[in-house]
Amino acid sequence: MKKTILITGASSGFGKTTSRFFASRGWNVIATMRSPELETELSGDPSILVTRLDVSDNASIQSAIAAGIEQFGQIDALVNNAGYGQQGLFEAVKPEKIQEQFDVNVFGMMNVTRAILPHFRLRKQGTLVNISSAAGRVTTPILSIYAASKFAVEGFSESLAYELESQQIKVKIVEPGYVPTSFYERAGAEFAYDAALTDYNTFNGEMAELFSSFAGGLNATAEEVARTIYEAVTDGTYTLRYLIGPESEPLIALRNSKPDQEYVSALRSMFMPAAFENKVESI
Incomplete structure (x- = not known):
């Protein structure tokens, strides 16, 4: 029987690439996203079910899981990939954006995890992959909010692994470094800036120069991330962390x-x- 994986945030970036990768390896894929009606690239593959899932909407989470089980019979793995990266000075980030960062990257990930665990426990098997970041282990300037959310993912996953191993459920953390995808396009578009914070002008200028100097360096690709996620799901071990990226x-x-x-x-x-x-x- 073909195995089945559910992937959140599959409309672009790691999620879409990973959906294609697993399908090409003979898996059924439940590719979830907030606006499945806009998806045109994945929906033509009979082994891929494109369906709605918003990590902040529990009803949509339950519906996506039920739809996947109905179509494919079971779910063997979950990849919590949905997320985004809030960048900018802490003082420049509005409180509602901080809440949103944690609602998506942390609480949303927990919502989907909580919803899938009864199915995994019933089958006494399953693999949970949480997409963290190198910024969940090593911080850099202007990433305080994003890094905080990923440090939370790391701590949650590491502790949860003890509990779920007792149920023969594996927990994996995948930690990409910088990978050029639409993720960073959104991060750039939502960069927090406050012109009134002039005390930081020198610092901001130095950071802009520093990060621009990193452009063109050796970076991993979305395909390498997808391959690493596949390894994490299929290697049969209880290995916790998988780091990707020569710069990290x-x-x-x-x-x-x-x-x-x-x-x-x-x-x-x-x-x-x-x-x-x-x-x-x-x-």
């Missing part, structure tokens, strides 16, 4: 290998070199 690997290694303050100082020297050098010279 040395930063995670630094975090794992150094005492905390040494790691913090290393990142400050990397992301705020001028300020760090001035501080060191003044000591």
Whole structure:
């Protein structure tokens, strides 16, 4: 019997690419999104069910799960992919945008997880994949809200894994670094800016110059992310974390290998070199 995976946020980016990848490997796919009526690329594949799911709408979550089970018989894996990245100075991010970031990235992910677990427990099997980020392990400037949401995903997933392993359910965390997709187009469009915060002008200028210098570097692709998700679902292990991205690997290694303050100082020297050098010279 073909296995079936449910993927949230499948209208673009990792979600759409992963839907195609699993379908090409012989899986049934429940590709969910908020506006399935706009989807034209996935709906022609008989192994892909395109249906509505809004992670903040529990009725739509239950409906999507039921529709998938009705069409394919069972669900073997869930990929919690729906999310977005709020960028900008913390003081510039409106409180309602902070709430939205957590409603989607954290509470929405929990909503879908809670809804699928009775089905997994009944079958005494299942794999839960939560899409986190390298920013859930290593922070950078102007990502405080997004990083906070992904740190929450990491902590939730790591703790939940203890509970679900008792039910033969695997929990996986996939941590992409920077991958050029429409995710970053939305992040750029929704970048939080407040012209009144002039005290940050120098800092903002330095950060803009720093991040522009990273353009054109070695980055993973959406296809590599999809392949890693497939590995996480099919490798048969209880491995918790899967990191993707050549620019992120040395930063995670630094975090794992150094005492905390040494790691913090290393990142400050990397992301705020001028300020760090001035501080060191003044000591």
